[in-house]
Structure formats: structure tokens, C-alpha cells
Amino acid sequence: MHSSLWLSALIVLPLMGALIAMLVRKLPGASYAVAVAVGTIEVVVSLVVAALYSSHVSNAGTFDFVSRHVVAAPFGLAYDVALDGLSLLMVVLTALVLWLSLLGGRDRRREPAFVAWLLILTGLTMGAFVAHDVLEFFIFFELTLVPCYFIISGWGGRERSRAALKFFLYTFTASAFLLVGILYMGFAYQHQHPTSGLTFAYGALSTTAMSHPVAVWLFIGFALAFGAKAPIWPLHTWSPLTYAEAPTAGSIELSALLAKLGSYGLLRFAVGLLPAAQVSVRPYVLTLAVIGILYGSILACVAKDLKRFVAYSSLAQMSFITLGIMSGSTIGVTGAVLLMFNHGIITIGFFLIIGFLERRRSSIQIADFRGLQGPAPVMAALFTIAMLASIGLPGLSGFVSEYLILIGTFTTHAWWSAFAALGVLASAVYLLWAYQRVFHGRAEGANAQITDASSAERWVLVPVVVLIVVLGVFPKPVLDRITPSVHNFVTQVATAGAFK
Amino acid sequence: MIAATLALPSIHYLVIVPVLIFFGASLFLLIASAMWRQTVPTSFTTAVTVLAAVATLGVTYFQWRDLDHHGVTTTVAHAVVLDGFSVVATAVIALSVALAALVAHDWALREKVRGPEYQILALASSAGAILMTQANDLIVIFLGLEILSLGLYVLVAIDRRKTESAEASLKYFILGGFASAIFIYGAALLYGATGSTNLSTISYFLGANVLLKPGLLVAGGALLLVGFAFKVAAVPFHMWSPDVYEGAPTPVTGFMASIVKVGAFAALVRVMISGLGTQLATWRPILWVLIVLTTVIGATLAVPQRNAKRLLAYSSINHAGFILIGVWAGTARGSAATLFYLATYAPTVVATFAILTVMGGLGDERHSLESYRGLARRQPWLGASLAVLLLSQLGAPLTAGFYAKYAVLASAIDANGVELALIALLSAAIAASFYLRWAVVLYAESDDELDATRVVVPRATAVVIGAGVVLTLVFGVWPGPLVTLAQHATLYFIP
Numbered sequence: 001m002h003s004s005l006w007l008s009a010l011i012v013l014p015l016m017g018a019l020i021a022m023l024v025r026k027l028p029g030a031s032y033a034v035a036v037a038v039g040t041i042e043v044v045v046s047l048v049v050a051a052l053y054s055s056h057v058s059n060a061g062t063f064d065f066v067s068r069h070v071v072a073a074p075f076g077l078a079y080d081v082a083l084d085g086l087s088l089l090m091v092v093l094t095a096l097v098l099w100l101s102l103l104g105g106r107d108r109r110r111e112p113a114f115v116a117w118l119l120i121l122t123g124l125t126m127g128a129f130v131a132h133d134v135l136e137f138f139i140f141f142e143l144t145l146v147p148c149y150f151i152i153s154g155w156g157g158r159e160r161s162r163a164a165l166k167f168f169l170y171t172f173t174a175s176a177f178l179l180v181g182i183l184y185m186g187f188a189y190q191h192q193h194p195t196s197g198l199t200f201a202y203g204a205l206s207t208t209a210m211s212h213p214v215a216v217w218l219f220i221g222f223a224l225a226f227g228a229k230a231p232i233w234p235l236h237t238w239s240p241l242t243y244a245e246a247p248t249a250g251s252i253e254l255s256a257l258l259a260k261l262g263s264y265g266l267l268r269f270a271v272g273l274l275p276a277a278q279v280s281v282r283p284y285v286l287t288l289a290v291i292g293i294l295y296g297s298i299l300a301c302v303a304k305d306l307k308r309f310v311a312y313s314s315l316a317q318m319s320f321i322t323l324g325i326m327s328g329s330t331i332g333v334t335g336a337v338l339l340m341f342n343h344g345i346i347t348i349g350f351f352l353i354i355g356f357l358e359r360r361r362s363s364i365q366i367a368d369f370r371g372l373q374g375p376a377p378v379m380a381a382l383f384t385i386a387m388l389a390s391i392g393l394p395g396l397s398g399f400v401s402e403y404l405i406l407i408g409t410f411t412t413h414a415w416w417s418a419f420a421a422l423g424v425l426a427s428a429v430y431l432l433w434a435y436q437r438v439f440h441g442r443a444e445g446a447n448a449q450i451t452d453a454s455s456a457e458r459w460v461l462v463p464v465v466v467l468i469v470v471l472g473v474f475p476k477p478v479l480d481r482i483t484p485s486v487h488n489f490v491t492q493v494a495t496a497g498a499f500k
Numbered sequence: 501m502i503a504a505t506l507a508l509p510s511i512h513y514l515v516i517v518p519v520l521i522f523f524g525a526s527l528f529l530l531i532a533s534a535m536w537r538q539t540v541p542t543s544f545t546t547a548v549t550v551l552a553a554v555a556t557l558g559v560t561y562f563q564w565r566d567l568d569h570h571g572v573t574t575t576v577a578h579a580v581v582l583d584g585f586s587v588v589a590t591a592v593i594a595l596s597v598a599l600a601a602l603v604a605h606d607w608a609l610r611e612k613v614r615g616p617e618y619q620i621l622a623l624a625s626s627a628g629a630i631l632m633t634q635a636n637d638l639i640v641i642f643l644g645l646e647i648l649s650l651g652l653y654v655l656v657a658i659d660r661r662k663t664e665s666a667e668a669s670l671k672y673f674i675l676g677g678f679a680s681a682i683f684i685y686g687a688a689l690l691y692g693a694t695g696s697t698n699l700s701t702i703s704y705f706l707g708a709n710v711l712l713k714p715g716l717l718v719a720g721g722a723l724l725l726v727g728f729a730f731k732v733a734a735v736p737f738h739m740w741s742p743d744v745y746e747g748a749p750t751p752v753t754g755f756m757a758s759i760v761k762v763g764a765f766a767a768l769v770r771v772m773i774s775g776l777g778t779q780l781a782t783w784r785p786i787l788w789v790l791i792v793l794t795t796v797i798g799a800t801l802a803v804p805q806r807n808a809k810r811l812l813a814y815s816s817i818n819h820a821g822f823i824l825i826g827v828w829a830g831t832a833r834g835s836a837a838t839l840f841y842l843a844t845y846a847p848t849v850v851a852t853f854a855i856l857t858v859m860g861g862l863g864d865e866r867h868s869l870e871s872y873r874g875l876a877r878r879q880p881w882l883g884a885s886l887a888v889l890l891l892s893q894l895g896a897p898l899t900a901g902f903y904a905k906y907a908v909l910a911s912a913i914d915a916n917g918v919e920l921a922l923i924a925l926l927s928a929a930i931a932a933s934f935y936l937r938w939a940v941v942l943y944a945e946s947d948d949e950l951d952a953t954r955v956v957v958p959r960a961t962a963v964v965i966g967a968g969v970v971l972t973l974v975f976g977v978w979p980g981p982l983v984t985l986a987q988h989a990t991l992y993f994i995p
Contacts (some may be wrong), residue, residue: 073984143897150943
């Protein structure tokens with residue numbers, strides 16, 4: 001077993017970085033340099049952790065880097081971290097998102113505060129992904145709202161206040177159900193084990209015995225909280241406005257990373273802690289996911305600006321992830337875990353390119369663009385790669401994950417899978433059409449004057465392209481790391497679900 | 501002959517030392533002001549108040565040690581009690597008095613409110629609040645309540661030049677008088693039903709007997725609850741609080757929001773849990789309705805407010821609802837949660853009103869939310885402090901406010917109150933909207949640079965703000981010791 005210090009370092013490093021960035025705020029550019037340095041270290045550490053991770057630790061299932069310290073016993077509060085195949089990719093994604101949004105989404109307005117918020121957000125998100133205690137997860141989950149709120153309301157577009165408030169209230173309200181559910185489980189466990197104190201350890205709570213109706217209610221509560229974050233249709237209504245109004249780095253953090261907190265929570269806590277309930281609500285959630293896929297695809301077709309376009313296509317993609325999570329098959333869940341990462345990477349690509357366009361034209365309206373392929377061929381090529389990966393072209397990353405999800409779902413719920421497959425088709429329609437409107441045709445006026453991606457902008461997108469291609473061609477090393485955990489997880493869920 | 505029939509009860513002085521210190525300091529200032537040739541300097545009165553508060557804090561340490569050795573003590577014919585709950589509540593009050601006195605000091609200098617009256621009345625009021633935390637008899641609770649309130653009626657109108665203050669004072673006085681009357685009537689009915697005003701005796705009587713006609717008991721308990729609901733501003737008895745909060749001088753508002761709340765809630769817990777604990781099934785549904793109304797209406801009415809003081813008045817109504825949840829639970833966990841909530845809420849709210857006092861400017865009039873626009877850009881430390889305090893009241897994790905809410909909600913869920921916890925949490929989501937709107941105004945760009953003048957933060961007030969923020973953050977990151985203390989304190993709760 002490896003030392004948990006690695007995971008603690010992943011949480012603490014960005015927070016320290018934020019502090020240093022604020023301390024050197026008087027020196028021009030120093031905060032940004034600090035943030036980039038910390039971001040680079042964070043990426044390196046996360047890669048080291050991913051390389052070190054071993055899925056065969058004695059007495060800990062597939063969890064590695066485990067440690068637990070009780071902070072306040074009467075509250076059942078503990079600092080408890082661990083890593084397994086489900087969270088491994090998320091940890092790497094968190095570090096990558098910070099690094100790339102710093103490099104590609106630089107915002108020079110009040111830069112020290114901006115990078116400090118970004119670093120804080122990264123530390124907190126990291127904490128949520130490595131938390132092995134349900135209450136601890138909730139605290140990190142809830143805390144991520146604060147930096148997000150300030151990033152959107154401080155650096156966003158014209159309607160930033162409304163967007164930030166809508167986002168905050170949506171998630172905050174929904175998470176009320178999560179907190180009450182967690183507390184309920186904690187006390188239920190304590191009443192069943194009078195000798196143990198109040199605890200919210202993941203392993204303990206997963207053994208809580210509950211009557212079926214109670215478990216279903218709890219699942220609904222959990223699903224509300226995570227569904228608002230992910231988002232799952234019909235809880236998505238905050239996302240288009242918020243994505244559109246957030247600054248580039250904010251949109252990246254929200255859609256590439258924080259949305260994953262929702263799907264990760266759904267998988268780990270809703271499905272993992274309430275396996276029996278999951279079986280009964282599965283058809284309903286799957287139906288919502290299919291609706292989300294089709295609805296998101298249709299709205300992406302008619303979206304008027306590029307950020308809303310990505311928001312709706314994200315809704316469709318996140319619904320794919322939900323489909324995989326709820327499929328109840330190892331293959332489906334593996335696909336979902338993989339798609340969480342892939343969608344994150346692809347979305348970073350989209351939002352970075354949109355950010356570059358916005359920098360040049362101060363507009364993200366699709367109608368304002370035309371024929372950019374001529375003056376900006378490199379940008380068009382990069383967009384094409386992200387687009388094709390998102391459509392699910394074989395050989396690129398999106399294909400593997402979507403394919404796994406559809407197959408996994410097909411083995412358990414064939415009809416839902418069949419309808420969801422229409423979504424793959426629809427994604428080709430809206431993506432190609434958007435590409436056509438923006439990049440094809442004859443560039444005139446301001447569009448003809450547009451400059452192609454600078455070398456710095458190209459370099460930022462290199463990691464994105466590399467990951468898209470590598471994970472499409474050779475996903476095996478990654479799959480090897482996540483499959484044991486997923487298999488273990490699904491087996492446990494299936495066994496517990498059978499006792500319904 | 502007369503002396504022989506008047507048997508004085510024995511007095512364990514350690515128990516009542518805090519009350520004596522506060523009364524003594526108040527009397528001392530009164531006499532000193534009469535002996536002094538000129539007006540007593542403000543710094544002298546402040547020093548005496550802070551000294552009294554610090555001395556009381558020291559005494560609570562010895563009280564706690566006494567508890568560890570000898571357990572719970574009652575004295576003065578069992579009317580006053582020394583238990584863990586009262587000791588911690590007393591310490592919280594003493595700390596809040598010290599902080600509030602420092603804020604009032606700078607305010608008095610700025611507004612040129614000369615004379616020792618402010619601190620004399622504040623000390624006397626605080627003595628009443630401490631007496632309420634220790635009272636084990638309805639009459640003594642009433643006594644504490646009156647001492648607390650009478651001083652406050654005057655404090656609200658201490659700035660004689662302001663007509664709003666006079667109006668607020670009159671409103672508070674009339675409604676407070678009603679509340680006191682209702683309370684004492686409830687006490688009388690309870691006496692009629694049980695034959696005693698002593699809470700232990702009442703509890704014993706109700707435990708040993710079944711009342712065939714509990715009408716008198718229920719009516720008495722309900723009236724007591726109404727009296728308390730007035731004092732803590734629970735809906736539908738909250739009407740006075742926004743007007744009084746707005747009209748009173750800002751340091752007095754801070755005093756009311758912290759010290760009065762601690763005293764009133766401590767007495768409420770004692771009456772409900774220790775006196776009427778056997779009647780849990782009767783008063784719980786009433787309290788349930790009260791909590792739902794208080795949390796939801798308090799949060800909802802705060803949303804449209806544009807005046808910082810009114811907004812905080814409604815926010816404190818919302819908080820009162822949360823604190824009541826701990827009482828509703830009716831368990832040791834619930835009482836500990838109430839205590840924890842009060843201990844974290846009091847310093848937070850004193851510090852918040854300290855910032856409001858500073859921002860109010862000369863004349864104590866700039867209280868629109870607009871005047872906070874861009875504060876954090878002009879004065880990062882002041883703005884960030886207010887942001888932290890607001891986030892704590894919102895209940896964001898890593899601030900003490902989160903654990904306060906967590907504690908009461910956990911106690912409610914432990915006592916099968918899932919719906920109550922959920923409703924309260926949803927009200928917190930409503931409340932989040934106005935705290936956040938305010939926090940964003942702090943960081944927004946100010947449109948008018950001329951209006952954006954820097955406010956001066958006097959040193960004493962800065963100390964208070966700093967203390968409030970530090971306590972909020974320390975207990976937010978590391979609540980362990982305070983939780984253990986609160987839990988420990990309720991173990992010493994008088995049976």
C-alpha cells in the first residue's frame with residue numbers, strides 16, 4: 001500500500017499555491033507564474049499517483065493510498081482519503097483541467113484573485129474525488145460551489161450575477177437532499193451498531209441495512225443532488241446560461257470537471273451505497289438519460305451561440321455517462337468511467353478553441369462566424385479532431401467509451417440502448433452542422449481578418465489532441481487500471497442488489 | 501422576631517459570581533460616574549466592562565473545574581443552578597459582552613455619545629442574560645428576562661438625537677412588555693397545574709403524576725413558549741425585530757442579536773428539556789410548526805431587503821429557527837447542538853454588526869446594501885472579513901456556521917425529524933441567495949468612484965472583527981474541541 005501523503009499533497013498543493021499567489025499579488029505576472037508552476041507540479045504528482053496506483057492492496061479491496069483520521073468524533077467527521085480505479089482518472093483530469101485552463105484561458109483582469117480561485121477550486125475538487133468518507137465528500141462537494149460562484153460572478157459575461165446565482169442555488173438546494181440523506185444513513189448505521197460512534201466511512205455506510213422504500217427515497221434524494229450537478233434532464237436548466245456567461249476557464253472547470261462530480265457521485269455514492277434501490281429506479285433513470293441524450297442533441301442543433309452549443313452537447317454526453325452508470329454491467333460502467341475522462345478532455349478542447357475565437361471576435365454567436373477554415377486552418381483542424389472524437393469516430397477516444405456504454409447497456413436494457421444509439425447519430429448531425437456554419441463558406445469582413453492559432457495556443461491543445469488519439473488507439477493501460485475496481489464495484493452492487 | 505422567621509437559603513457563591521461581577525461592575529460605574537467631576541471617560545467605562553467580562557471568563561474556568569469535581573450544584577433554594585450548560589453559555593455571553601463593548605466604544609467616540617450609561621446598562625442587561633442561563637425557577641427566569649430587557653429598552657434609544665431609535669425603543673418596549681406579561685401568566689398557570697415554579701420540582705411532579713385534565717399545563721407551557729418566541733423573534737412573533745434592529749444603534753443591534761439570543765435560548769432549553777421534558781409529545785408538534793414558519797418566512801422575507809440591518813434581522817430570524825431545531829430534538833445531542841450553535845453564532849454576529857457599525861459612518865446611517873459595493877476592492881481585509889462572516893451565516897463548509905447547522909440538523913434526524921431537517925435546509929438555500937448577493941456586491945466594481953470612500957476601522961473594532969473571523973474559521977476547520985465541550989456540557993445538564 002502506498003502512502004496517503006500523495007493524495008493529501010494533491011489537495012494541499014493547490015491550496016498552498018493559492019495562498020502564495022495572493023501573497024505575491026503586487027508583482028505583475030508573478031501570481032500567474034506561481035499558478036502555472038503549481039499546476040505543472042499538480043499534473044506531475046497526479047501522473048505519479050496514477051503510475052503508482054495498484055489495484056491489489058490487501059484488506060482494502062481495490063483501494064490504494066488509504067488512510068483515515070477522525071477529526072471531530074461527536075460529529076462523525078473524519079479526514080479519509082483513498083484512490084481506486086473509479087476516481088483515478090478523475091484525479092488526473094482535475095490536474096489537467098487546472099493546467100490547461102490556466103495556459104489556455106488566461107484572464108488578465110485581476111489575475112491574482114482569478115488564479116487563486118482556480119487553484120482553490122482544484123484543491124477542493126481533488127478532495128471530493130479522493131474522499132473516502134461520505135460526509136467528507138459532501139463537504140468538498142459543497143465547498144466547490146464557493147470558488148465557482150466567485151469565478152462566474154467576478155469574471156463572467158454580462159449576465160454573470162444571474163448565472164452565478166442560478167448555478168449556486170440549483171446545486172445548493174439539490175444538495176440539501178444529499179446532506180439529509182447522508183445524515184440519515186449515518187444515524188441508521190449508528191443505531192444498528194450501538195457500540196460504534198457516529199461514522200460516515202464509506203465502507204461502514206455501505207453495509208447499512210435499510211428497508212427497501214427508505215433506500216429508494218434516499219436514492220432519489222442522492223440522484224437529485226448529483227443530477228442537478230451532472231446535469232441530468234430535467235435538472236439541466238441552469239447549465240446553458242451558466243456555461244455561456246462563465247469566463248473560458250470557468251466554463252472549462254464547470255463542464256469538464258465539476259459536472260463529473262455529479263456523475264462520479266451518482267456512481268460512487270448513489271449506486272454504490274444503495275445498490276438495492278438502484279435496481280428499482282434503474283428504468284426511470286435510464287429513461288431520463290435517453291431523453292437527455294435526444295433532447296440535448298436537438299437543442300445543440302438550434303443553439304445560437306457556441307458555448308450554449310457545447311452546453312447542450314455536454315448534456316447529451318453526460319446523459320451517456322448516466323446511461324453507462326445505471327446500466328448495471330461492468331462494460332457499461334467501465335465505459336462511463338472512461339467517458340467521464342474523455343468528455344472532460346474533449347470539452348477542454350472545445351472551450352479553449354471557443355475562447356480563442358472569443359478573444360479575436362469578442363463574440364460567440366454562431367451567426368457571426370463564417371468560413372474560418374480559410375484564414376485559420378490550424379484552428380479548424382483542431383476543432384475537427386475534438387469534433388470527431390465527440391461524434392465517436394473509431395480511432396479517437398470518444399469511440400471507445402461510447403461503444404462500451406452502448407454495448408453494456410444493450411446486454412441489460414436493450415431498448416434504452418437502441419434509442420441512445422440514435423444520439424450518436426444525432427451528435428454527428430449537430431457537430432458537423434455547427435462546423436459547417438462556423439468554418440465553411442467564404443470568409444468576409446472581420447472573419448477574413450481572423451488570425452490563425454498562435455504557437456502558444458497550438459501548444460496548449462497538443463496535450464488534448466494527444467490524449468484524444470492515444471486513448472482512442474491504445475486505451476489498454478488505462479482500462480487495465482480501472483477495470484479491477486469497476487468489476488469489484490459492479491459485483492458488490494449486483495450481490496447486494498440481489499438480496500432485494 | 502421577624503429575623504427568626506425569615507430563614508435565608510444557603511448560597512454557594514461560586515455559582516452566582518458571574519452575575520455578581522456584572523452587577524458589581526454596573527454599580528461601580530454608576531457610583532463612579534456620580535463621584536467623578538467630569539463625565540466619565542469612555543475608555544474607562546469600556547475598560548471596566550471588558551475587565552468584568554474577562555474576569556467572568558476566568559470564573560467560568562473555575563466553575564467548570566468545580567463541576568468536574570463535585571458535579572451539578574443548585575443553590576439559593578434550588579432556584580439557581582451550576583451545570584455545564586450554564587457555564588458554557590455564561591462564557592459565551594461574557595465573550596460576546598467583551599467584543600460588543602469594544603465595538604460600542606468606538607461607536608460612542610464617533611457619535612459623541614458621552615457618559616457611562618451605555619456600559620452600565622449593557623452590564624446590567626448581560627447580568628440578566630447570565631441569570632437566565634443559570635435559572636432553575638420560572639420566577640428567576642422571569643427576573644433575568646426583565647433585567648435583560650429593561651436595560652435593552654433604554655439601550656435601543658441611547659442615542660437620544662435619533663427619532664428612529666426612540667420609535668424602535670417604544671415598539672420594543674410595548675411588545676416586550678406584552679411578551680413578559682404572557683410569560684409570567686404562563687408561569688402562573690404552570691404553577692397552578694404543578695404546584696411549583698421550580699423546574700426540577702415541576703419535572704419531578706410531571707414524572708410522578710399523570711394529569712387527568714392537562715388543560716392548565718398545556719396552556720401554561722404554550723404561553724411560556726410564546727413569551728420565549730417573542731424574545732428570540734420566532735415567526736409569528738417576530739414583527740418587532742426588523743424595525744428594532746434597524747432603528748437601534750448598530751452596536752446595540754449586535755448586542756441584541758448575540759447576548760439576548762444566548763440568554764433566551766439557554767432558558768428555553770432549560771424550561772423545555774429540563775422542566776417540561778416529560779411533555780415532549782405535547783410541545784414538539786407546536787415547536788415543529790414554529791420552526792417551519794420561522795426558518796422559511798425568515799429566509800423568504802430577507803430576500804427583498806435592501807437595508808443591511810433589516811436583512812440581518814430577518815437572517816437572525818432564520819437562524820433562530822435553526823437553533824430551535826436543537827430544542828425540538830429534545831435529546832442530549834439536541835441540547836449540545838443548540839449550545840454549539842449559540843457559541844459559534846454569537847461571535848460571528850457580533851463581528852458582523854461591528855463591520856456594519858464601521859460602515860454606517862458618522863450618524864450611523866449608511867446601511868443600504870449599495871453602500872457595500874466594491875468594499876472588498878477598496879479594503880480587501882474588511883471586505884474579505886465580511887465575506888467570511890456572511891459565508892459562515894450561510895452555512896458554507898470550513899466555517900463554523902456549517903457545523904452549527906450540521907449539528908442541529910444531525911440532532912433532528914437522530915430524533916426522526918427528516919422532514920424538519922429538509923425544510924430547514926431548503927430555507928437555508930433561500931437564505932443563501934441573499935447572503936451571496938451581498939457577498940458579490942462586496943466584490944463588484946463600484947460605479948461611482950467619488951462615493952467610494954474608504955471607511956476608517958478603529959483599532960478596537962478591528963480587534964473584534966478579527967476575533968470573529970478567526971473564531972469562525974478556526975471552528976470551521978477544527979470544530980472538535982468545541983463540539984466535545986458542548987457535548988460534555990450537556991452531560992452535566994441538571995436532571
